[in-house]
Amino acid sequence: MEYKNKLIRFGQNRVWRSYSGGKVLDQINNESVPVDSHFPEDWIASVTKAVNPGRETISEGQSTAIIGDYSLDFAELLALNPEYFLGKEHFSRFGPNPMVLIKFLDSSIRLHFQAHPTREFAQNHLDSNSGKAEAYYILQVREEIDDPYIYLGFQTPPTKETLKEIIVKQDINRLKTCFEKIKVSPGECYFIPGGMPHAIGEGILMIEIMEPSDWAVRFEFERAGYTLPEEARYMKRDLDFCLDVFDYSEKSVEAVATQNKKTPxxxxxxxxxxxxxxxxxxxxxxxxxxxxxxxxxxxxxxxxxxxxxxxxxxxxxxxxxxxxxxxxxxxxxxxxxxxxxxxxxxxxxxxxxxxxxxxxx
The missing domain is CATH 2.60.120.10 (Jelly Rolls)
Structure with missing residues (x-):
């Protein structure tokens, strides 16, 4: 297989998630009957394994590379000549890992409220070199959605003790009072640092760019009839451990517009x-x-x-x-x-x- 001076293509790499979506991804891939399901994401150029409690025996997340008529695991391709694919300096520092994970994300419902650890937290407490700082690039919005939105940061921050009480009781109405909706449009880009609580609204197709991990603190347990198992809520730790992941600072809608929404x-x-x-x-x-x-x-x-x-x-x-x-x-x-x-x-x-x-x- 000749791989030099060729671009690498990727087919579908759908991954199971705890929320529903994916109908638009089905349409993009010309499925005969597009439907929303628990496969709302397509992971791109990924060497990262998805973390889905209860599906540990299923290998999900890692991409298949396509070069002409050949296809093989993307990680295996990189290992053939990592200096050529990734660059000498990158390989010497990070090994055969691109150190960036890209996804298509297609939501049919609002996602769980969640937060991801910073790299520093992951290094100190999770034995991991990567946290999960994310970026969103909004591609399109479903026709039936009039007011597309995301939640980013606490606009009315709770104390750590109050947040714990909200999570334990699963008082979602009270949780929502900590947030205001951030309106989004196609072509916009947002940055979500580790620690920032957030949720993606319904009906949005986006490119999600992030550190190459699947760490998530999901502090809302039930969405659209599916309840997260306990091991999928707190990164296989407990709530007290995860309360230190959150950034409790106030983030006004205006601050999100100036700091998290990125101007080209x-x-x-x-x-x-x-x-x-x-x-x-x-x-x-x-x-x-x-x-x-x-x-x-x-x-x-x-x-x-x-x-x-x-x-x-x-x-x-x-x-x-x-x-x-x-x-x-x-x-x-x-x-x-x-x-x-x-x-x-x-x-x-x-x-x-x-x-x-x-x-x-």
């Missing part, structure tokens, strides 16, 4: 007027980076790092040596660090979300 920053302007913008940079987090390239006609693109690309809008043709790859909306690919440049051509414009690893310098 221009990085590059190409000859034809195409642009590359930064959405999540090293000033926001040192865990990963997210950019958006908008191509009007044709560009030659050169990057020093590997990245995972998702076609957010439009379609394009990518040329690389003798290879010609046609990509449509919501297709995804991996561009190895060892590729010097690619040519992207489009008839009607294309937007590509690019997910990069942590900086190594």
């Amino acid at each position: 920053r221009l990085l590059t302007t190409y000859v034809d007027g195409s642009v590359k913008e930064s959405l999540i940079d090293d000033k926001t987090t040192d865990r990963y980076r997210v950019c958006r390239t908008k191509v009007i006609n044709s560009i030659t693109k050169s990057e020093t790092d590997f990245y995972v690309g998702v076609i957010a809008a439009g379609s394009c043709t990518i040329k690389l040596d003798e290879e010609i790859l046609v990509l449509d909306k919501y297709d995804k690919f991996f561009c190895p660090a060892g590729i010097e440049n690619i040519t992207i051509e489009t008839d009607d414009s294309v937007e590509i979300i690019e997910c990069y690893p942590p900086l190594t310098n």
